[in-house]
Amino acid sequence: MKLPPTQRISRRKFIRDTSLSAAALAWAQRLWGADVSASLASTPAKKLGVALAGLGTYSTGQLGPALKETQFCKLVGVITRRPEIGAKWANDYGFPAKNVYNYDTMDKLAENPDIDVVYVVTPNGLHAEHVVKAAKAGKHVICEKPMANSVAECDTMIAACRDAKRSLSIGYRMHFDPYHQEMIKLAQGEFNPFTKIAAEFSFMMTVHQWRIEKKLSGGGPLVDIGIYSFHAACLAANANPLAVTAKEMPKKRPEFFTEVEETIEWTMEFPGGATATCRASYNDNVNRFRADSAKGWIELSPAYSYTGIKGSTSRGPLNFPPMRQQAKQLDGIARSILDKKDSPVPGELGRRDMVIMAGIYQSAATGKRVELKYS
Numbered sequence: 001m002k003l004p005p006t007q008r009i010s011r012r013k014f015i016r017d018t019s020l021s022a023a024a025l026a027w028a029q030r031l032w033g034a035d036v037s038a039s040l041a042s043t044p045a046k047k048l049g050v051a052l053a054g055l056g057t058y059s060t061g062q063l064g065p066a067l068k069e070t071q072f073c074k075l076v077g078v079i080t081r082r083p084e085i086g087a088k089w090a091n092d093y094g095f096p097a098k099n100v101y102n103y104d105t106m107d108k109l110a111e112n113p114d115i116d117v118v119y120v121v122t123p124n125g126l127h128a129e130h131v132v133k134a135a136k137a138g139k140h141v142i143c144e145k146p147m148a149n150s151v152a153e154c155d156t157m158i159a160a161c162r163d164a165k166r167s168l169s170i171g172y173r174m175h176f177d178p179y180h181q182e183m184i185k186l187a188q189g190e191f192n193p194f195t196k197i198a199a200e201f202s203f204m205m206t207v208h209q210w211r212i213e214k215k216l217s218g219g220g221p222l223v224d225i226g227i228y229s230f231h232a233a234c235l236a237a238n239a240n241p242l243a244v245t246a247k248e249m250p251k252k253r254p255e256f257f258t259e260v261e262e263t264i265e266w267t268m269e270f271p272g273g274a275t276a277t278c279r280a281s282y283n284d285n286v287n288r289f290r291a292d293s294a295k296g297w298i299e300l301s302p303a304y305s306y307t308g309i310k311g312s313t314s315r316g317p318l319n320f321p322p323m324r325q326q327a328k329q330l331d332g333i334a335r336s337i338l339d340k341k342d343s344p345v346p347g348e349l350g351r352r353d354m355v356i357m358a359g360i361y362q363s364a365a366t367g368k369r370v371e372l373k374y375s
Contacts, residue, residue: 051077054121066326147350149218168347197276199229205282220260226280233276
């Protein structure tokens with residue numbers, strides 16, 4: 001079964017999304033010929049201006065530094081509840097103080113031509129509100145994963161961007177990582193079909209934060225890090241899951257995880273009989289992915305980290321040059337906007353994942369197999 005149109009890798013989409021490194025160029029040339037270099041060399045006269053909404057650890061440690069490396073976009077503003085922090089960002093990144101906003105003044109973004117894109121990096125429970133505000137201000141939007149706390153919120157966000165005629169993308173950085181791109185290539189080609197998939201992402205949560213407050217997070221490790229495992233499983237299966245079966249595991253620290261799950265395990269059923277067994281926990285340290293077929297296998301460990309991903313296949317080890325995933329993600333999305341093309345990671349993809357997560361939680365709560373409905 002082929003992926004829906006938003007997930008297929010076409011020639012143009014590959015060029016737009018793939019790392020612009022020499023290694024990636026060589027790979028692209030092997031796939032589609034020498035004319036790829038001319039396509040990648042066309043740099044727009046104007047970089048898109050990006051404003052970050054939410055200046056937590058991800059913006060500070062990853063997105064801000066990435067925007068110093070991007071070719072097709074640059075950081076020109078921030079949205080924060082702390083004006084003193086906004087002033088520091090303006091000084092550090094060289095944009096004017098007038099480009100510092102708070103969440104109550106997001107409507108004023110409409111008056112600022114410097115800002116083309118708003119990247120929403122606030123807690124999950126605030127995504128819908130901030131995406132809608134950015135779209136109504138006439139800005140393209142990138143929303144960090146998970147897209148929202150419910151399918152209904154996803155629908156509201158998609159409608160707001162559609163009505164404003166603005167692009168909506170989800171921050172799926174792994175789509176731009178070369179190890180995951182290789183997995184997609186094998187899933188759609190030489191090793192197709194992968195039929196047995198196993199994935200887990202877990203870490204020790206020791207400090208109280210918004211991620212264990214259900215109103216802000218929408219859930220526990222499933223929505224935070226489990227999404228990486230089942231999203232990769234969908235790419236490896238080259239399909240959307242038909243059904244899920246899940247179980248929340250007993251809590252070892254119930255006094256700490258009072259509102260969300262501590263550990264959850266689930267199985268996904270795909271067309272053609274492929275299955276994926278997955279696990280996510282805030283009380284362990286595991287980071288791995290494996291997919292097997294009759295024609296070969298791929299294994300990544302660590303699989304989802306910002307840096308240091310390692311992998312091998314039945315043909316041998318994988319060795320891609322280091323790169324900053326977020327810089328390639330931002331450039332891939334910016335290029336789609338500049339080229340007036342569909343986003344490589346559209347809002348509809350984030351909505352699909354919310355359907356899957358809702359099904360996993362329903363199965364865990366009822367103890368029953370849940371068939372997934374995407375419409």
